Amino acid sequence: MHALGAHGEGNLLSLLTSQSGKYNKKMAKLKSLIKIEGTLDGLTFYKGKDGYLVRTKGGVSKNRIQNDPAFIRTRENGTEFGHVATSGKTLRQALTPLLADVKDGRVTSRLTKVLSVVKNADLTSARGLRKVGIGMQTTDGKNALKAFDFNNNAPLDSVLYTDYQVNTTTGEVTITNLNPLQDINGPGGATHVSFTAGVLNLDFETQQKELVISTVTNIPINGTATTINATPTTMPTGTGQVYYFLKLAFYQEVNSVQYALNNGAYNVLQILDIL
Numbered sequence: 001m002h003a004l005g006a007h008g009e010g011n012l013l014s015l016l017t018s019q020s021g022k023y024n025k026k027m028a029k030l031k032s033l034i035k036i037e038g039t040l041d042g043l044t045f046y047k048g049k050d051g052y053l054v055r056t057k058g059g060v061s062k063n064r065i066q067n068d069p070a071f072i073r074t075r076e077n078g079t080e081f082g083h084v085a086t087s088g089k090t091l092r093q094a095l096t097p098l099l100a101d102v103k104d105g106r107v108t109s110r111l112t113k114v115l116s117v118v119k120n121a122d123l124t125s126a127r128g129l130r131k132v133g134i135g136m137q138t139t140d141g142k143n144a145l146k147a148f149d150f151n152n153n154a155p156l157d158s159v160l161y162t163d164y165q166v167n168t169t170t171g172e173v174t175i176t177n178l179n180p181l182q183d184i185n186g187p188g189g190a191t192h193v194s195f196t197a198g199v200l201n202l203d204f205e206t207q208q209k210e211l212v213i214s215t216v217t218n219i220p221i222n223g224t225a226t227t228i229n230a231t232p233t234t235m236p237t238g239t240g241q242v243y244y245f246l247k248l249a250f251y252q253e254v255n256s257v258q259y260a261l262n263n264g265a266y267n268v269l270q271i272l273d274i275l
Contacts, residue, residue: 023185039072042057048183059116078126084115087132091115094202095150098247101264104151117144133204142274149270156270159185159248166244166272171199171212172231173246173272180221190250192220196232198247203240210236218251218258244273 088111092099104110121135121144134139149155152259162183165174175195178184197214214230236242248268251258 102267102269103264154266154268173197175228177225179225191253192251194249196247198245200243201236202240236253242275
């Protein structure tokens with residue numbers, strides 16, 4: 001803040017008006033001889049492309065947002081956004097055993113964005129009350145979330161260059177005649193890759209969940225073709241939708257010991273299908 005000299009802060013407003021300063025409650029151009037920047041007594045002074053400007057402190061009170069009929073859409077959007085964020089947390093927590101070493105710092109925001117689309121597929125609830133769980137019961141809702149990659153740094157389609165099959169009765173994921181050297185686009189330094197299949201039954205409405213995963217199939221990244229059969233030990237039960245997953249994790253072997261590569265920064269986890 002520039003010094004105000006003998007006029008003092010208390011006389012600032014009268015000083016501005018006496019020197020042709022003009023202002024309103026929102027914003028006005030400052031025509032005073034003194035050019036200041038900063039905040040004083042609820043007024044903010046700043047330099048913009050049109051010169052020096054002055055405006056009053058903006059914003060809408062929390063009480064008005066919560067009670068004013070003019071902000072009903074804001075309240076509806078806020079309620080639905082909170083529900084979507086909670087639903088994303090529910091899904092991530094249900095997948096903790098698979099997600100623990102799949103690192104993507106933006107997965108929360110990306111998942112929230114997709115689940116907002118799922119929520120919009122709820123065509124039965126009133127605005128402000130639409131639910132992810134109801135949207136997931138629709139074809140549009142399932143399609144919005146299907147093929148979601150939990151690590152945007154390593155989407156499945158950019159890492160696995162061959163076909164796979166999903167048995168939705170058993171949860172088994174099969175990759176026939178996989179040539180790791182040709183069909184796997186792993187990170188530099190990786191010597192081995194592991195495959196894990198998972199099946200989740202999740203009910204967003206009741207938050208009941210059950211995750212079943214397969215044993216880990218670990219193979220060297222070389223030119224030897226092999227067939228991957230990753231089968232969960234059983235199928236989960238519940239009233240929700242059934243989600244099918246495939247995970248790839250990369251390791252570097254040193255003196256016969258495999259170490260996780262880059263703390264999971266390039267590990268893959270994708271939703272293959274949803275029923």
